[in-house]
Amino acid sequence: MVFDAIRDQPRAVELLRRALASDRVAHAYAFVGPAGAGRTTTALAFAAALLCESRGCGDCRACALVATGQHPDLHVIAPTPPETNPKGARAIRIAAIRELERQAALRPVLGGRKVFILDDAERMTGESPQAFLKTLEEPPARTVLVLILPRTRAVPATVLSRCQIVRFEPRRDAAAERGRALPLLGEVRAGGVDALFHRSDRMDREDAEALVDACWLLCRDLLLAKAGAPVDLLIDADRADEVAREAERWSVDDILETIGTCRDARAALAINVMPRLTVEIVLSRLALRAA
Numbered sequence: 001m002v003f004d005a006i007r008d009q010p011r012a013v014e015l016l017r018r019a020l021a022s023d024r025v026a027h028a029y030a031f032v033g034p035a036g037a038g039r040t041t042t043a044l045a046f047a048a049a050l051l052c053e054s055r056g057c058g059d060c061r062a063c064a065l066v067a068t069g070q071h072p073d074l075h076v077i078a079p080t081p082p083e084t085n086p087k088g089a090r091a092i093r094i095a096a097i098r099e100l101e102r103q104a105a106l107r108p109v110l111g112g113r114k115v116f117i118l119d120d121a122e123r124m125t126g127e128s129p130q131a132f133l134k135t136l137e138e139p140p141a142r143t144v145l146v147l148i149l150p151r152t153r154a155v156p157a158t159v160l161s162r163c164q165i166v167r168f169e170p171r172r173d174a175a176a177e178r179g180r181a182l183p184l185l186g187e188v189r190a191g192g193v194d195a196l197f198h199r200s201d202r203m204d205r206e207d208a209e210a211l212v213d214a215c216w217l218l219c220r221d222l223l224l225a226k227a228g229a230p231v232d233l234l235i236d237a238d239r240a241d242e243v244a245r246e247a248e249r250w251s252v253d254d255i256l257e258t259i260g261t262c263r264d265a266r267a268a269l270a271i272n273v274m275p276r277l278t279v280e281i282v283l284s285r286l287a288l289r290a291a
């Protein structure tokens with residue numbers, strides 16, 4: 001079953017399974033939770049369950065088409081930069097919502113339903129939320145809409161009130177994720193940033209944001225260590241000794257400047273500057289500064 005692959009979100013999965021089993025699937029869902037919690041993965045599994053005759057067997061043609069992003073009744077809408085400026089702010093623009101409306105009015109091609117996933121739905125800009133609200137208010141038959149959101153307040157209340165909310169908890173391994181910067185710093189010093197990345201050339205925005213955040217939190221730990229704070233205040237308390245040694249290599253000004261680099265990197269990622277390049281710059285600066 002497609003839901004078996006989803007880790008750490010038993011409540012969300014149970015809610016969706018029950019809706020499927022009782023055939024009481026809502027017209028619209030809001031999958032709400034932090035990035036990296038598995039919202040999009042779950043939305044795709046849910047789509048497979050809705051489009052497969054055996055509720056997401058994982059083996060049939062419909063499931064395979066969903067898995068490869070080729071199912072004609074599944075539409076994933078994600079923010080894009082402006083047509084005239086590939087580096088501009090990514091948004092779900094009115095044209096994308098109009099296209100959704102058009103597609104939603106058509107009959108399903110293969111199965112009994114159509115599924116629309118709006119990734120980063122909080123990036124609907126301008127007239128988009130209002131136009132989308134119209135679709136929500138008069139939902140086309142046999143259509144399921146899934147909004148992926150970081151917080152409930154990320155879209156107007158009028159939109160959210162028409163969605164069934166499914167909450168996603170932060171991953172339990174989020175703590176490990178946060179302590180990732182210090183070991184990475186060691187690797188970058190030993191082999192350079194290229195050595196670190198050649199094994200995984202692809203890096204998506206969520207990965208990159210998590211890495212930049214980890215660097216940001218390392219700076220926080222370094223400041224705390226320099227200030228002689230109790231060990232249990234550290235994000236990475238398991239590595240307290242290493243953090244203390246690292247902190248000796250840094251001046252407070254160095255740390256503050258690196259925090260500035262993290263802030264710039266976060267802003268750059270928000271407008272979709274190449275994620276991997278952004279992370280490389282942050283890690284290189286981090287490694288150089290305290291060399």
Ligand SMILES: [Zn+2]
Pocket residue numbers: 052053054055056057058059060061062063
């Ligand atoms: Zn199937």
